[in-house]
Amino acid sequence: MSQNFSTFNSLSYTEAVDLCLSLADFERATHSPNHSDFHLDRMIFLAGLLGDPQNSVPSVHIAGTKGKGSTSAMVASIIDASGKNVGLATSPHLHSLRERIKFCMRSIPKDAFAKLVSDLWPFVKQTSVEGKHGGVTWFEFMVMAAFYYYATKQANIQVIETGLGGRLDATNILSPEVSVITSISLDHTKILGDTIELIAKEKSGIIKRDTPVVVAPQPYGDQAYSVIAEVASQHSANVLDVGSAYELSAEPNDIYTQNVVVSGNIDEYAFKLPLLGAHQAENAATAIAVSETLNLLGFELSTSDIKDGLEAVHWPGRLQVLQDDGPIIMVDGAHNTHSALSVVKTIKEMKRSELLKINRVILVFGVLSGHDSLGVLGQFESLASLIVPVTSRHPRSSPSDFLEEQAQKLGIGLVQHSESLLSVREGIELALSVAGIDDLVLATGSISVAAEVIEWKENIVPELYPNIPTGIEGKT
Structure with missing residues (x-):
């Protein structure tokens, strides 16, 4: 060494x-x-x-x-x-x-x-x-x-x-x-x-x-x-x-939580889940099934433990709301076509129920190499009015100019800028500069993009690893 x-x-x-x-x-x-x-x-x-x-x-x-x-x-x-x-x-x-x-x-x-x-x-x-x-x-x-x-x-x-x-x-x-x-x-x-x-x-x-x-x-x-x-x-x-084996119903409560009811093998559980989307309700039902199985194995987990645990769960970067007005900012680590589709379905459902009253969706988008960038971006085509492609710090982050080409193939409008490559910070600030008070800025495509937007918004100082090359040297 x-x-x-x-x-x-x-x-x-x-x-x-x-x-x-x-x-x-x-x-x-x-x-x-x-x-x-x-x-x-x-x-x-x-x-x-x-x-x-x-x-x-x-x-x-x-x-x-x-x-x-x-x-x-x-x-x-x-x-x-x-x-x-x-x-x-x-x-x-x-x-x-x-x-x-x-x-x-x-x-x-x-x-x-x-x-x-x-x-x-x-x-x-x-x-x-x-x-x-x-x-x-x-x-x-x-x-x-x-x-x-x-x-x-x-x-x-x-x-x-x-x-x-x-x-x-x-x-x-x-x-x-x-x-x-x-x-x-x-x-x-x-x-x-x-x-x-x-x-x-x-x-x-x-x-x-x-x-x-x-x-x-x-x-x-x-x-x-x-x-x-x-x-x-x-x-x-x-x-x-x-x-x-389990029956599940869920409906959004607000832009932060959803009301979920799961009928399990041991009991029925009604709770407010602080993670959005039908996919998260299914994850909660799965967690309940695991808990009931552990109960049968002698690990004591009561109905109130299960409800309290699900209502207290903290798992950032998953349809997380960072700003709830003028414009709204959300982040999600969706990085394959199925997870991107889940995000799109959830946002459309919230729009339909008028819990999310927005005009345009401006996408801040970055993916890691090795993932189906065109397929993932294609899922957002029906949702996004404009896109700002970005390159995160992650060493495997795809260049933003490559993602611009992918967006052009799909006919998604690009927010114009003069930089050859945009960092996540530059991308979110550019998106906000063109967003109206009734717009949604959604940062997604990889968990690294979501993380960097959270850091920017919440003033979190991340660990940087100088001995590992980054996607954009010297940019955050």
Whole structure:
């Protein structure tokens, strides 16, 4: 390594971040390994050195294309409402990598993260030298750090979201109490496969023998469900199909919340959910199904715990309202065609019910390379009057001039500007300069775009990683 660090026992937080980010980072890299290069051998070896911390705490393991993060946050919030100590491991993060490791719904403190890096680093080095499977990646490190932290904190239960896929995801060394598969759609097709069936098979790789499986409502129906059910049958795992077993109704209450009623197997739950859209209501029903399953396994979660947890859930960057008048500003991390369609449907429904009284929608749009930018943008064609393409800090962010070409193909009007590339800050400020008081400015296309608009609006100072190239050097 080219950097000089303090002794591992006295790392500052900044040094700890730099040290762990010196590992290979395929999440932010401009290229990814072939799927055939993914395996669990390195994680199994590292876990063995640490005494298999992943199995020290009962787990809920959640995979899916869309909704896995939201569902993870909902399940964790329900457990937290019951007074239990819950770990929540998710990705990606918005402003700080500490968000990926939450305990009792709070991000790991800086000093605790620095200690984690200090404690784990000798084992990371040992794995790289003795494990015969290459060096530990950054994502693998962060997953193992979460497992180790929750074990040392003696968490009552941990909710673990997969990163990519399921079968070969670094999280898949768990022996969970419940496996959960959320909505499956087309995404990461070069890695996971180009059909719903192939992607469903990869996601189903988290299913374990004799372990209950909760399956969220599937937009592609039996194309996904039949594959999941077959894998579950092979593992003697009982399947709870939320779409057929639970009744759900939802209607928007205002531009911040919706009223949801779910009839479960144990009780009926009526609550005000602070996340918008029919897709989030389905995620809530899935979280209830997970909670009822945990109840049957001996984890006590009352009806009031479930309601309180869902009403208290905090999961920013998902149809989040940052300004509710003159003009309205909303952000969403939609990055594939299905999630973009969900956003469009939700906004149109709110317009129809007159909860959202707007004239034009001005789109601030940026995507990461490897995603179907034309397909995602095409979903917004019927909604957006104008578009401001932007390039975020993320190293894989597509150039805004490329997105301008995509918008022109679709016939969406461009807001004119003189810059060759627009940062997210420049883009949101440009959009607001042409927006009327009755317009909606919607920033979307990737979670990194949503995060940067939140930072701009709420004066959040993000973590910057100077040793990793950014999408636009020197711009925020």
